[in-house]
Amino acid sequence: QSVLTQPPSVSAAPGQKVTISCSGRTSNLGINPVSWYQHVPGTAPKLLIYENSERPSGIPDRFSGSKSGTSATLGITGLQTGDEADYYCGSWDSSLSVYVFGTGTEVTVL
Amino acid sequence: EVQLVESGGGLVQPGGSLRLHCEVSGFIFSDYWMSWVRQTPGKGLEWVANIRQDGGEIYYVDSVKGRFTISRDNAKNSVYLQMNHLRAEDTAVYFCARKVGDMWGQGTMVTVSS
Numbered sequence: 001q002s003v004l005t006q007p008p009s010v011s012a013a014p015g016q017k018v019t020i021s022c023s024g025r026t027s028n029l030g031i032n033p034v035s036w037y038q039h040v041p042g043t044a045p046k047l048l049i050y051e052n053s054e055r056p057s058g059i060p061d062r063f064s065g066s067k068s069g070t071s072a073t074l075g076i077t078g079l080q081t082g083d084e085a086d087y088y089c090g091s092w093d094s095s096l097s098v099y100v101f102g103t104g105t106e107v108t109v110l
Numbered sequence: 111e112v113q114l115v116e117s118g119g120g121l122v123q124p125g126g127s128l129r130l131h132c133e134v135s136g137f138i139f140s141d142y143w144m145s146w147v148r149q150t151p152g153k154g155l156e157w158v159a160n161i162r163q164d165g166g167e168i169y170y171v172d173s174v175k176g177r178f179t180i181s182r183d184n185a186k187n188s189v190y191l192q193m194n195h196l197r198a199e200d201t202a203v204y205f206c207a208r209k210v211g212d213m214w215g216q217g218t219m220v221t222v223s224s
Contacts, residue, residue, distance in 0.1 A: 037155070037211055044205065044214040045147075045155065056212065088155050090210065097169050099145070099210050104154035 003028060004089050004102035011108040016079050020105045022072040022089035028100055032092045034072040036065055037101075040085045048087075049074065081109050112136035112213050114206045119218030122196055126222070130191040132206030132215055140164075140184040145210050146191045148202035149217075156202075160210065161189065173199075196222045 005023045012018045022034065036049040047056055049065035052072065064075045072089055089102040118130040130146070145160040159170045159180040168180055179192040189206060203217040 035211065039149075039155065041149075044216050045207075045211060046214070047212045050212065086154070090155075090157075092210075098171050099157040099160065099169075101147075101155040101157060 003093060003096075003100050004091065006087075006089060006102040006105045008103070009106040009108065011110055012079050013110045014079055014081065017075065017077045018079060018107060019076075020074040020087055020089075020107070022074070022102050024070050024072075024089075024091060024100075025093075025095075026070060027095035028070075028091040028093040029067060029072055030070045031094060034065065034067050035090045036063075036072075036074045037088045037090060038083075038085045039088065039104075045088075076107070079107075079109055083107055084109050112208070114208065114213060114215035116204065116206050116215045116218040119204065119220045121221045121223065123224050124197060124222055126196050127192070127194045128196065128220060130193065130204055130206075130218060130220070132189045132191075134187050134189075134206075134208070137208070137213075139182075139187040143209050144180075144182060144189040145207045146180060146189075147205045147207055147211065147214075148200075148220075149205070150199070150202040157210065158204070159191065193220070196220075198222050 010018045033051045037045045039045040052067040053065045062077045087105045113135045116132045146158040161180045177195045182189045205217045206215040
């Protein structure tokens with residue numbers, strides 16, 4: 001059972017913005033950085049954000065991340081049909097000594 | 111170009127064993143922690159295990175402790191996942207990942223069924 005909670009789904013029209021929340025605990029988000037991943041089923045997941053708000057090379061600035069306390073947020077602006085995927089947050093849990101992924105959020109472009 | 115290529119998946123009966131192999135190229139393997147992550151059908155990502163650069167520190171998710179063993183061979187640029195006493199709930203696509211996912215392989219399917 002995941003200890004990071006995300007909304008099951010979000011949707012918006014092309015060009016619009018969506019935000020995905022990730023709620024955790026002191027032992028994970030409270031003291032460790034969050035990463036965000038994009039996963040299209042049947043393909044390899046892709047890292048979008050690391051260290052709360054850093055983007056790997058090649059990830060457009062339409063993707064942004066933030067963290068405050070035990071919550072984190074992924075924002076996607078200028079939504080495109082190619083952004084349809086499942087999105088996961090992830091963080092190390094220092095109490096459990098495991099890496100935890102969020103429950104996942106399906107993004108739909110209307 | 112960074113590449114991670116998994117192999118070793120397949121169909122196995124409950125209680126059986128499989129050994130997954132991930133061979134990497136395009137980066138200095140011995141500089142990085144490595145992980146295995148799985149996705150069960152219709153469900154989300156689940157981190158399974160990771161291993162430090164020298165193999166001296168290892169962590170597992172509770173559900174596989176005592177059944178799975180992660181290891182690595184830095185001379186062969188490879189990380190392994192030995193899976194014993196497999197259960198139906200271990201059925202998943204297993205991904206190899208650098209660190210905890212800055213780079214990923216394409217995955218290998220493991221099906222545990224009689």
